[in-house]
Structure formats: structure tokens, C-alpha cells
Amino acid sequence: MSVEKYEVHEHDVIIIGAGGAGLRAAIEASALGCSVGLICKSLLGKAHTVMAEGGVAAALANVDPQDGWQVHFGDTMRGGQFINNYRMAELHAKESPARVYELEEWGALFDRTPDGKIMQRPFGAHTYRRLCHVGDRTGLEMIRTLQDKTVASGVEVYMETTLTRLLKDGNRIAGAFGYVRETGRFVLFKAKAVVLATGGWGKVFKVSSNSWECTGDGVMMAYDAGAELIDMEMVQFHPTGMVWPPGVRGILVTEGVRGEGGILKNNKGERFMERYDPKKLDLSSRDVVARAIYTEVQEGRGSEHGGAYLDITHRGPEYIKKKLPSMHEQFLKLADVDITKQPMEVAPTIHYAMGGVRVEPETSASTVSGLFAAGEVAGGLHGANRLGGNSLSDLLVFGRRAGEGAAKYVKSLNNPLKIDEAQIESEKKLLLRPFNESGTENPYQIHEELQNAMQEGAGLARTTESLEKALKKILELQQRAQQTRVPGSRLYNPGWHTARDIVFMLTVSEAIVRCAIERKESRGAHWRKDFLSKDETWGKQNLVTYKDTSGAMKIKMMPTPQMPAELAQLFQQEPVVTAKK
Amino acid sequence: MAEIALKIFRGDASGGAEKEYRVEATPGMVVLDAVLRVQATQASDLAVRWNCKAAHCGSCSAEVNGKPRLMCKTRTDEFQGKEIHVGPMRAFKLIKDLVTDVSFNYKTARMIPAFTPPAGEKAPFTMYEKDVERLYEYHKCIECFLCQNVCHVIRDHKAPFFGPRQLVRIASLEMHPKDTLDRAQFLKDTALIGYCNITKCCTEVCPEHIHITDNAIIPLKERVVDEFYDPVQWIWRKIMGRNSNGG
Ligand code: SF4
Ligand code: SF4
Ligand code: FES
Numbered sequence: 007m008s009v010e011k012y013e014v015h016e017h018d019v020i021i022i023g024a025g026g027a028g029l030r031a032a033i034e035a036s037a038l039g040c041s042v043g044l045i046c047k048s049l050l051g052k053a054h055t056v057m058a059e060g061g062v063a064a065a066l067a068n069v070d071p072q073d074g075w076q077v078h079f080g081d082t083m084r085g086g087q088f089i090n091n092y093r094m095a096e097l098h099a100k101e102s103p104a105r106v107y108e109l110e111e112w113g114a115l116f117d118r119t120p121d122g123k124i125m126q127r128p129f130g131a132h133t134y135r136r137l138c139h140v141g142d143r144t145g146l147e148m149i150r151t152l153q154d155k156t157v158a159s160g161v162e163v164y165m166e167t168t169l170t171r172l173l174k175d176g177n178r179i180a181g182a183f184g185y186v187r188e189t190g191r192f193v194l195f196k197a198k199a200v201v202l203a204t205g206g207w208g209k210v211f212k213v214s215s216n217s218w219e220c221t222g223d224g225v226m227m228a229y230d231a232g233a234e235l236i237d238m239e240m241v242q243f244h245p246t247g248m249v250w251p252p253g254v255r256g257i258l259v260t261e262g263v264r265g266e267g268g269i270l271k272n273n274k275g276e277r278f279m280e281r282y283d284p285k286k287l288d289l290s291s292r293d294v295v296a297r298a299i300y301t302e303v304q305e306g307r308g309s310e311h312g313g314a315y316l317d318i319t320h321r322g323p324e325y326i327k328k329k330l331p332s333m334h335e336q337f338l339k340l341a342d343v344d345i346t347k348q349p350m351e352v353a354p355t356i357h358y359a360m361g362g363v364r365v366e367p368e369t370s371a372s373t374v375s376g377l378f379a380a381g382e383v384a385g386g387l388h389g390a391n392r393l394g395g396n397s398l399s400d401l402l403v404f405g406r407r408a409g410e411g412a413a414k415y416v417k418s419l420n421n422p423l424k425i426d427e428a429q430i431e432s433e434k435k436l437l438l439r440p441f442n443e444s445g446t447e448n449p450y451q452i453h454e455e456l457q458n459a460m461q462e463g464a465g466l467a468r469t470t471e472s473l474e475k476a477l478k479k480i481l482e483l484q485q486r487a488q489q490t491r492v493p494g495s496r497l498y499n500p501g502w503h504t505a506r507d508i509v510f511m512l513t514v515s516e517a518i519v520r521c522a523i524e525r526k527e528s529r530g531a532h533w534r535k536d537f538l539s540k541d542e543t544w545g546k547q548n549l550v551t552y553k554d555t556s557g558a559m560k561i562k563m564m565p566t567p568q569m570p571a572e573l574a575q576l577f578q579q580e581p582v583v584t585a586k587k
Numbered sequence: 588m589a590e591i592a593l594k595i596f597r598g599d600a601s602g603g604a605e606k607e608y609r610v611e612a613t614p615g616m617v618v619l620d621a622v623l624r625v626q627a628t629q630a631s632d633l634a635v636r637w638n639c640k641a642a643h644c645g646s647c648s649a650e651v652n653g654k655p656r657l658m659c660k661t662r663t664d665e666f667q668g669k670e671i672h673v674g675p676m677r678a679f680k681l682i683k684d685l686v687t688d689v690s691f692n693y694k695t696a697r698m699i700p701a702f703t704p705p706a707g708e709k710a711p712f713t714m715y716e717k718d719v720e721r722l723y724e725y726h727k728c729i730e731c732f733l734c735q736n737v738c739h740v741i742r743d744h745k746a747p748f749f750g751p752r753q754l755v756r757i758a759s760l761e762m763h764p765k766d767t768l769d770r771a772q773f774l775k776d777t778a779l780i781g782y783c784n785i786t787k788c789c790t791e792v793c794p795e796h797i798h799i800t801d802n803a804i805i806p807l808k809e810r811v812v813d814e815f816y817d818p819v820q821w822i823w824r825k826i827m828g829r830n831s832n833g834g
Contacts, residue, residue, distance in 0.1 A: 049636070050693060051730055052644045107710035113702030113763060115722055122713035140723070146643065147726060158701035188682055217638040251615025257641050336641060339660055341615060450627040494632025497599060498683040501631025
């Protein structure tokens with residue numbers, strides 16, 4: 007089998023992942039004269055970006071003229087509890103308006119204000135009305151616009167292709183290797199630069215709003231290639247996911263419901279957010295609301311199926327159907343609940359990974375030459391908690407920067423890169439392992455056990471004990487994952503694909519748990535029941551994960567970059583900054 | 588707990604047949620849940636496409652009891668007492684089990700002349716709700732290709748007709764107030780709009796409830812007719828502004 011030939015493609019830059027960040031990077035690298043290959047695991051246009059509902063945050067100041075990049079920057083830093091990379095937050099706040107307008111030039115259509123501008127809506131923890139949107143399907147609009155632009159730019163698209171190993175020539179990236187899902191045939195991409203835009207890893211948890219694709223393959227390929235990761239302990243729970251029926255558990259209920267006046271209640275009919283955040287109530291930040299719902303359930307005041315009630319009936323059927331059409335349809339079709347007449351049942355669901363590949367703010371370059379990362383797979387911008395709407399703008403701003411960074415890097419290279427067959431051979435061996443007669447484990451079973459362990463041990467509420475228990479289970483599953491066995495051929499075989507995916511998921515889980523054990527405080531999404539308060543020292547540290555030369559996972563502390571005076575003074579009068587609670 | 592029996596098509600380009608599977612029924616189960624349960628417990632090599640599980644991405648298109656449906660939006664309790672048959676979309680070449688070769692749709696998409704605003708005009712654009720209202724409907728398309736699947740012109744493979752999905756896309760470009768291209772010739776000679784005889788089968792299956800025929804295809808057909816068979820009308824419209832004639 008090892009002599010099997012594989013398909014070979016060659017580009018200046020390959021982009022792995024075709025969500026918002028990947029598409030935006032492809033457009034940029036192509037505009038700068040590179041030959042670009044865009045590789046995605048699903049069909050084009052199906053990436054997770056499509057699920058984004060609320061909108062894209064950009065301080066256009068169309069409805070609130072007081073808004074500006076400084077305010078957006080401040081909100082983002084506060085939301086991230088100041089362990090964000092300030093420079094990324096600054097670039098993000100400054101550049102997102104231009105990126106949104108660019109979409110308009112490419113044919114995107116947003117809701118309009120009466121005077122013909124892009125409409126903006128309020129969202130949790132954004133000071134002003136800032137989210138540009140189109141109904142409750144902003145992600146779809148964005149991905150379709152970028153997809154059409156990408157195709158028109160002449161970028162070569164390789165759909166339903168999974169890459170599993172980055173190849174290196176010495177210290178530099180030289181390409182990537184994987185397989186074509188349809189045929190199961192191996193494929194090699196030679197490239198001078200690789201942009202990772204592979205999204206998150208929500209699938210390591212049981213209750214998740216993420217699709218099958220979110221396995222952390224990208225972040226782990228980077229890790230395997232020697233890149234540093236940052237803030238891996240930071241995983242966001244969206245407070246409102248569907249709870250019932252079981253099949254839809256975890257599917258997102260947009261924050262827009264609360265934006266439009268929805269109220270959270272417990273089984274006693276109390277508006278419990280009055281106790282957790284009397285000021286912002288139901289529109290408090292995501293981490294606060296998620297913890298509140300969790301606490302209500304723990305203390306016996308949960309809804310019938312273990313969540314909270316979210317009630318918007320007081321808005322009346324007309325209004326609800328106009329403002330929240332897909333939510334109305336989603337609950338009616340999938341849960342037999344008419345949200346114009348009955349409350350929804352909601353509970354926290356895994357939604358987003360704040361951590362990821364550590365990158366240079368300006369170029370999105372990772373710590374490995376020729377490897378760039380943008381979007382959810384990259385870390386730093388969101389710190390300990392991401393604000394709603396900041397993800398779509400992140401994709402645009404840093405997708406573009408990564409595409410540009412890669413293109414410039416490619417131009418600076420002069421000697422040709424070599425492909426090392428040994429690296430390919432070792433990946434082939436790993437990929438083919440599940441066809442080995444001696445294996446006994448079902449990859450789906452391992453995945454399920456991992457999801458349970460992560461949900462219980464490294465979920466919303468964490469303790470040293472729960473984390474240690476999860477870690478033990480992960481290490482055990484890592485052993486078992488070497489013994490998988492899958493039936494069938496290599497032709498479009500999801501079981502076989504899962505066997506490789508779980509290897510990524512197990513390592514990413516290990517990183518989450520090891521970092522979570524390390525950070526002995528509560529900050530943003532990271533809630534340690536044994537270290538309930540924020541700690542000033544930890545407030546100036548990020549955790550960096552890397553693979554040492556022996557192949558072992560290592561965690562180290564790295565001081566959070568300190569803001570220059572002109573940015574720091576934006577927070578001077580605010581008590582929020584020094585909150586030590 | 589009750590069980591559900593599913594007959595799922597298993598096979599590839601060389602042939603295949605339905606195979607029966609039984610899974611535990613859970614409340615509110617959709618067909619996609621049942622299929623994924625089968626995959627996780629009994630047939631890990633069962634090929635199926637899905638992403639969002641919430642009818643947003645258009646990946647899980649299949650035929651359930653002969654009808655083109657999104658599996659993630661089709662409840663199993665809809666079929667109580669009846670058998671559930673799940674098969675791949677018929678208009679496209681089979682790859683394996685429930686997965687078909689939909690690349691045709693991506694090839695035609697590549698050929699459509701892209702959105703082209705006036706040279707040198709930069710956003711922010713001033714566009715009012717009334718100018719763009721009708722476009723929102725076209726933009727709801729999730730590219731599930733169910734409409735393509737039921738279109739008899741595509742099914743019969745008589746001509747490389749672009750199909751309803753791409754006509755919706757072209758309508759969204761043609762009717763965008765900032766677009767400057769004229770795609771009438773393209774519609775006539777390349778997209779082959781003339782092949783559509785307005786059977787409306789496409790509209791009936793659209794999960795996004797887009798009025799494909801009435802709101803996209805018919806206005807485009809009128810445009811082609813105006814331009815090629817009534818040049819005076821066409822010139823008049825060009826002078827008066829492209830959208831002055833109701834589109
Ligand atoms: S109306 Fe036209 S495009 Fe739609 S199914 Fe019928 S022939 Fe095909
Ligand atoms: S027009 Fe409707 S049926 Fe056709 S691809 Fe789009 S969403 Fe699907
Ligand atoms: S899985 Fe996305 S539409 Fe069904």
C-alpha cells in the first residue's frame with residue numbers, strides 16, 4: 007500500500023478551510039498575484055460561517071453617531087477580560103468598517119436604515135448599535151458573497167478534501183497532505199505558504215452548536231508542525247442553545263431573541279437575571295448568562311428538560327415572525343413549540359473557541375515560517391470571552407491580513423522547497439491504520455466517550471478534580487484511538503474519516519484540559535469553582551501550548567502584551583478595568 | 588422505547604439496494620438524526636452529507652419516501668405507521684449511498700458573470716429598502732439543489748440547462764440596483780433559460796420558500812423576450828434606467 011501514488015497539486019499559497027476567513031484570505035492572496043488553492047472538507051458555501059445569525063460588528067456609526075473604533079476596541083478588550091492581544095483588537099476595530107463596505111461592493115446586501123445606509127442592531131456588551139445584519143441570516147449572506155468573489159477571482163477550489171498533515175522543509179512549510187473524501191485517494195499539495203482557516207473544535211463537547219467539521223484538525227496540524235497555541239482553555243458557551251427534543255440539543259438560539267426583548271425565567275417564573283446582573287439583565291455578557299442558567303438548573307430551578315425558559319410571547323405574533331423568522335420556524339418544525347405562544351427551553355451550548363494558533367497581529371503569521379492562521383483557528387483577539395458579532399468581523403479583517411501576509415512571504419522566498427517523502431509515509435500509515443485487521447474500537451464510540459468526558463470535566467464549571475478526571479479519560483482514549491477499526495472501502499467512508507478526526511480531537515482536548523488545570527482563577531469563559539475570583543497576576547498572562555522535541559505537550563506562561571499609553575488611557579476613567587472581583 | 592425502521596439506499600456507481608436499519612426512536616427525531624445514529628452504531632461507512640442540522644446550510648438534501656427534502660428538517664413522526672425510505676437525489680450521478688455528484692452546479696456557478704458595480708464607485712452605497720426588498724428573497728437560497736433535483740430538464744439531461752438555482756442567482760444579480768451588466772444574452776444562449784417551461788416543480792420543493800418561478804424565472808424570461816424580440820422596449824429601458832420597468 008505504501009507505494010500507492012497520490013494526486014499532486016501545486017500553488018504558491020494554499021488556504022485550508024472555506025469559511026469566511028479562508029475565502030477572504032483566498033481573495034486577497036489571489037489579488038496580490040499568487041496562484042491560490044482553496045481546500046475544504048465540505049462543499050463550497052457550507053462552512054460553519056453559514057450558521058452565524060446576528061451580524062457583523064463594525065463601528066460604522068450609521069445609527070449611533072457616537073460610535074467609533076475606540077469604543078469598539080474598548081468593548082472587545084473588556085469582553086475578553088484584558089488577556090486579548092491588544093494590537094489584534096485595535097486592528098480589528100479599526101479595519102472592520104472597511105471590510106464590511108468591501109462586502110457591499112462585492113454584492114452583499116444588508117438591511118437598510120431609512121436613509122439608505124447599512125442598518126445596525128444592538129448586541130450583548132457592545133456599547134452602541136453596531137451589528138450590520140440581514141435579518142437572521144447574516145452568515146449566509148457573507149459566505150455567499152465571499153464564495154462568489156473567490157470563484158470570480160480564479161481561485162482553484164478543491165471541495166470535500168481533507169488535509170491531515172502539514173509538510174515541512176526544515177523549518178519552513180512546504181505543503182500539506184491528506185485525502186479526497188469522495189475517492190479516499192491521497193493528495194499532496196505543494197505550497198510555499200499555508201493559511202489555516204479551519205475554524206474551531208466544538209465537536210469535542212457533547213452539547214455543541216458546531217457541525218461535524220469542527221474537530222480542531224487545523225489547530226492540531228499547526229501544533230504538530232511546531233506552532234505555538236494560545237489560550238486553549240478558553241472555550242465559549244453560548245447561553246442559549248436548544249434543549250429539547252434530544253436531536254436538536256445544542257442548536258443555537260440566536261442572541262437576537264434577547265435583543266428583541268426575550269426574557270429568561272426559571273421554573274418558578276422568576277426573572278432570575280435580576281439576581282445575576284441587575285443592570286444588563288438578559289443582555290449581560292455570554293459568560294455571565296451561561297453561568298446564571300447553569301446555576302439555576304443546579305439549584306433545582308431549571309426547566310422541564312434541564313434549562314431555562316426564554317419567553318418572547320409578550321412581543322406578539324406579528325412582531326416575532328417579522329424579526330425572528332428562522333427561530334420561529336426552527337422551534338415550530340423541530341420542537342413543536344410556537345414561540346409566539348409558548349416559551350422556548352434553552353441551555354448553554356458550546357459555541358466558540360477563543361484560543362488557537364498564536365499569530366502576529368499584522369500578518370497572521372504563526373511561529374512556523376510559511377504558516378498563517380486566521381479566524382476561529384487563530385487565538386488572541388477575543389481573550390477570555392468573545393462578544394457576539396466580533397467573529398464575523400474577525401474573519402474579514404484577519405482573513406485579509408493572512409492572505410496578504412502569505413502573499414508577501416511567498417514573494418520573499420527564493421530557493422525551492424523540498425517535499426520530504428518520509429513525512430508523507432508516516433501520515434499515510436496513520437491514515438490507513440483503521441483498516442488494520444487487528445483493531446477493535448469503533449471511532450464513533452471513542453468520540454462519544456470523549457464528548458461526555460469533556461462535557462462533564464471541562465465544561466462550563468471546572469474544578470481541579472473534574473479536569474484531572476477528564477484528562478485521565480483523554481489519555482486512556484488516546485491509547486484506544488490507536489486501535490480503531492473501520493469497515494468498508496476508502497470510497498466516501500465517514501467512519502474512516504472519523505478515525506483520523508478523533509486523533510485531532512483527543513489532542514485538542516488534552517490541550518484544553520491541561521491549560522484549564524493551569525489557570526487557577528476564574529476569568530471570562532473559564533470558570534473554576536475552586537478558584538472563584540479573578541487573579542491579578544493571571545490577568546497579565548496567557549498560556550501557550552506547544553509540542554516539545556520529544557513529542558510531549560508543554561504549557562508555558564507568556565506575559566500578555568501591554569498596551570501603549572494612548573490605548574491604555576481609553577480605560578482610565580473606568581472602574582471596569584480594575585475590577586478584581 | 589419504540590424503534591424506527593429505515594430503509595436506506597446503500598450503493599455506489601456500480602449499483603446498490605435499500606437496506607433496512609432499526610434505531611431507537613427519540614422524541615422529535617428527524618430523519619438526519621436517525622441516519623447519523625445508524626452511521627454511528629451500525630454502518631460507519633454510510634455516506635451522507637450534513638453540516639448545520641438546522642436547515643441553514645443545504646447539505647443534507649435527499650429523497651425521503653420519494654420526495655426531495657432536507658433530512659434535518661424532516662421529522663420521523665411525520666411517517667408514523669409508514670415505512671421510511673431514504674435515498675439520494677436522483678438527478679445527480681451517485682457517488683455513494685446518499686451522496687451525489689453535484690459538481691455541475693458549481694461549474695455553472697463559475698460561468699455566471701459576477702456582480703459588477705459601476706467602475707470607480709465605492710461603498711458605502713446608498714440603497715433604500717424599496718430598491719433591494721425583492722432581492723432578499725433570492726439571497727435566502729441555501730444551495731440545497733433540491734430544485735435542481737426535481738427539474739425535469741435537468742433530470743432528462745436534454746441540454747446543459749443551468750436550472751432554477753442558477754436562475755435565482757442570476758435574478759439576484761440582474762436586479763441588484765448597483766449591477767451594471769446585462770445577462771440577457773447569457774441567459775438565452777448559455778444558461779438556456781428557454782428550456783424552462785414553468786412547471787413550477789422547483790418552487791414546490793424549495794425549503795426556503797423562494798418563489799423561484801414567479802419571482803425569478805418569469806421576470807428573467809420577460810427580460811430576454813424584451814431584449815431579443817422587442818428591441819425598442821429594451822432601448823427605452825436602458826435610457827430610463829434599468830430598473831424602471833419593474834425590475
Ligand atoms: S419551472 Fe422551469 S426550472 Fe422549475 S422545475 Fe419547471 S422547468 Fe425546471
Ligand atoms: S432555490 Fe430553494 S430549492 Fe433551489 S437551491 Fe436554493 S434553497 Fe434550494
Ligand atoms: S444539515 Fe444543514 S440543511 Fe440539513
